Amino acid sequence: MRMQAMIIGLFLGLTTVPIPALANDGQTAPADTPAECRTDTARIDQAFPTGAYQSCDVTGNKHFRLTIAPEDDGDINCSAWYAFRVNAARKTRITVDLDYTKCGHRYWPKTSTDGVNWEFMKPKYVKVEGERGERTARLTLKVDETPLFVAAQEIFPPSIYEAWLDRLEQMPSATVSLLGRSAQGRKIELLRIADPNTTPRETVVLVGRQHPPEVTGALAMLPFVETIMGDSEIAKAYRSRFETLAVPLLNPDGVVHGHWRHNTGGVDLNRDWGPFTQPETRLMGNMLTWIENDSARDMRVLIDFHSTNRDVFYTIPDELPTDPELFIKKWLELYQERMPDYEVNRDARHTEGRPISKAHAFDVYGAPGITFEIGDDTDRELIKRIGRESAIAMMQTLLETPEPANPALSDR
Ligand SMILES: [Zn+2]
Structure with a gap:
């Protein structure tokens, strides 16, 4: 039942273009990467982007124990990320115990030999001591000379975003620019989508990957964005009236280091909207201020993509007046109509x-703020459909809102 093959790729058009997820992007091994561990049979390491375990112990020629721990000692969500690579000398089976210092096992292990195609491990090869929340999991891995990646979710490092943005940038409605840099100097890119022949005055803001392990949110954000960029009549109408500013990867440092939650400053970025104490969140704060101060722009919606234990939208209640009025209610009703079996x-x-982003968007700008959550285990094909259909419903709902008469005059 858990068994599932999937492809992370580009969803543009009808083709899926694989991306070398594990290509060296110049950020391969963080300096503090603990040493590999090795026997005559196999070697385990984490020297690749998102690779993460605290320590590795050899417990037998074919047995290893990985200690899985969060990135710092602060309060942290139980999103126990792990990712490692096995190189074996020959075809055999090994066991790897995941030993959690905190929280316990959450993510069902996935394997890949190319970083593109991922398989959920078969249940008979995964022994979790009890249900979610237990402290150990034993994985039995079939390995051979081909390096095998094992990870909590599909490995989705900055190189995938870069390849994706490179492709999108070929399209006339897209512009990619450098919004700024993370604490460790990694790029944080901004994708602007708009009809190049018009000057949209209404802005939709999208943000993703504040929380590194929340890959399923990213798997929804990509088709969401691509639907906005598509050839449908509704997408064309939307792009001529609205500009979309998307920041798909706000915490690249946390992603590369395989963090559970924080940036390298030990801060949960989605608890920093308002104070804006971190370089990453400050970029978003400055962007929102810039939109607000530009008399020719109005922020209409902010959507922030995440993952949790189920698919759910965390929203502002309908009783609180937003501009556009009742946008969330109308959008989600339309989306539900488009997803009758869901x-x-x-x-x-x-x-x-x-x-947090959604509260900040509402408190400061009166805009509907939404945290778009995808379940950790949601079927990957369904996630693509969720991304597409929710984007269509959003565009249609926004197109039905009254156009501001002249924001340049009405702003202040
Ligand atoms: Zn989150």
Whole structure:
């Protein structure tokens, strides 16, 4: 049942173009990478982007123990990321125990030999001591001379985003620019989507990957963005009226280091919207301020892509007036109509001043803020459909909102 092959690639058009996810992007091995461990049979290492374990111990010629720990001692969510590579001398089986210092096993292990095609491990090869929350998992791996990657979710490092943006940039409606850099100097890129022949005055903001292990949110964001860039009539109409500013990878350092939650400053970026103490979040704060101060622009919606244990939209409640009025209610109703065999979940609440993206968008700008959550285990084909259909519903809902008469005059 868990068995599933998937491809991370580009969803543009009808083709899927594989991307060398594990290509050396100049950020291969963080300096603090612990040593590999090795026997006559196999060698285990984590010297690739997203590679992460705290330590590796040899417990037998074919047995290894990896200690899995969060990136720092602060409070942290139980998103216990791990990723490692096995090089074997010959075809054999090994066992790898994942020993968690905190929280326990959460993510069902996946394997890949090329970083593009991933397989969920078969249940008979994964022994978790009890259910989610237990402290150990034993993986039995069939290995040979081909390096085998084993990870908590599909490995989705900066190189995939770069290849994706390179492809998108070929399209007339896209412009890619450098928004800024992370604490460790990695690129944080901004994708602007708009009809090049018009000057849209209404702005939709998308952001992704504040939390490194939340790969399923990214797997939804890519088709979401591509749908906005598509050839449909609705996408063309949307792009002539709205510009989309998308920052798909806000925490590249955390992703490369295989963090559970934080950036390299030990901060949960989605608890820093408002204070903006971190270089990554400050880029978003500055961008929103710039939109607000530009009399020819109005922010209409902010959507922030994440992952949790189920598909759910965390939203501002309908009782709180947003501009556009009741956008979230209308959007999700339309989206539900487009997904008749699927239940759209919404959890509406708001705590004023809470330093998360959706609350900040509402508190400061009166805009509907949405945290778009995809379940860790949601079927990967379904995720693509979720991304596409929710994007179509968003575009249609926005096109039905009244156009601001002249924001340049009405702004202030
Ligand atoms: Zn998250």
